[in-house]
Amino acid sequence: MSTAVNKTSTHPLEGRGPRALRTPGGLSLRLDVRALVVVALLLVAALAASVVLIGTGDFPIPAGDVIRTLLGDGNPGQEFIVRELRLPRVLVGLLVGAALGLGGALFQAVSRNPLGSPDVLGLGQGSTAGALVVIVLVGGNTAQVTLGALAGGLLTGLAIYLLAWKQGVHGYRLVLVGIGVSAVATAVNGYLITKADLVDAARAIVWMTGSLNGRGWEQVWPLLALCAVLVPLVLANARGLRMMEMGDDMAGALGVRVERVRMLLMVAAVLLTATATAAAGPVGFVALTAPQLARRLTRSPGPNLVPSLCMGATLLLAADLASQRLFGADQLPVGVVTGVLGGVYLLWLLVTERKAGRM
Numbered sequence: 480m481s482t483a484v485n486k487t488s489t490h491p492l493e494g495r496g497p498r499a500l501r502t503p504g505g506l507s508l509r510l511d512v513r514a515l516v517v518v519a520l521l522l523v524a525a526l527a528a529s530v531v532l533i534g535t536g537d538f539p540i541p542a543g544d545v546i547r548t549l550l551g552d553g554n555p556g557q558e559f560i561v562r563e564l565r566l567p568r569v570l571v572g573l574l575v576g577a578a579l580g581l582g583g584a585l586f587q588a589v590s591r592n593p594l595g596s597p598d599v600l601g602l603g604q605g606s607t608a609g610a611l612v613v614i615v616l617v618g619g620n621t622a623q624v625t626l627g628a629l630a631g632g633l634l635t636g637l638a639i640y641l642l643a644w645k646q647g648v649h650g651y652r653l654v655l656v657g658i659g660v661s662a663v664a665t666a667v668n669g670y671l672i673t674k675a676d677l678v679d680a681a682r683a684i685v686w687m688t689g690s691l692n693g694r695g696w697e698q699v700w701p702l703l704a705l706c707a708v709l710v711p712l713v714l715a716n717a718r719g720l721r722m723m724e725m726g727d728d729m730a731g732a733l734g735v736r737v738e739r740v741r742m743l744l745m746v747a748a749v750l751l752t753a754t755a756t757a758a759a760g761p762v763g764f765v766a767l768t769a770p771q772l773a774r775r776l777t778r779s780p781g782p783n784l785v786p787s788l789c790m791g792a793t794l795l796l797a798a799d800l801a802s803q804r805l806f807g808a809d810q811l812p813v814g815v816v817t818g819v820l821g822g823v824y825l826l827w828l829l830v831t832e833r834k835a836g837r838m
């Protein structure tokens with residue numbers, strides 16, 4: 480005689496794995512309920528952090544008044560503070576975090592390596608080199624520094640891809656070449672700092688920390704336009720990327736044009752990372768940690784592109800909120816907070832990978 484034991488789960492996400500849905504037309508759709516719940520919770524957290532951040536500053540505004548002002552019911556003073564000063568800053572944080580999270584997920588999926596992120600590959604250092612060239616050698620304005628950072632990131636990404644190419648791009652070769660390029664770019668940045676006068680050196684150091692201070696609508700629109708183009712493009716190739724994680728030969732056998740998809744997604748990742756760095760400076764470790772944390776929350780195989788995007792936005796706003804609440808709005812740039820937290824996470828990841836025998 481057998482007895483069936485029915486255990487009731489108490490965890491809110493337990494048992495919410497992939498579900499197969501069949502449409503009236505006979506199409507079968509794979510729905511990962513747990514991933515959807517995680518994405519929804521991350522979006523709620525990002526929106527809550529946005530409201531709190533908009534109300535934080537020298538002139539604090541209650542959350543209810545922030546919401547009413549965003550809906551058009553605030554007084555003139557609140558309208559100016561919220562819409563002109565604080566809302567663009569928060570939107571830049573959301574877009575930069577989302578771009579870094581998605582770019583990091585793409586690099587880690589293409590390289591099939593948890594260390595394959597823009598921070599390790601040197602894209603941030605390349606963008607910094609481009610910005611420093613404009614600051615130190617040209618003395619350019621903010622718009623020119625942004626263009627210089629974007630050009631530096633794109634050239635660095637191109638150099639990494641060309642140097643790593645040998646009948647295709649292997650994941651570990653990509654990471655090793657990226658580490659070498661990062662070292663070269665770091666040396667160039669140090670040289671440029673030593674050649675700058677005191678004013679330009681101070682300006683460069685402030686930019687290199689990564690910060691959302693002083694960001695306005697002129698940074699929002701280019702980021703928004705880029706994300707509006709690249710995010711759908713990346714998601715349209717998510718199936719090919721998922722198959723590529725099984726190996727190039729298997730993906731090719733399933734009809735994926737491997738090198739075409741890899742090149743397209745790497746260009747998208749470089750553009751996302753370079754544009755985010757140009758807008759807010761080199762905000763460290765968001766691209767490394769966001770995909771890893773998203774995958775651990777969803778417990779889902781594959782690149783987890785949308786969860787990584789949402790995690791990146793939430794992480795960056797949470798770090799900015801912590802820097803403002805703990806140290807004041809202008810005392811600690813968000814890049815310092817993400818650098819400290821990301822460095823601790825990187826050490827933990829290295830220890831974990833070594834214990835698992837993967838290093």
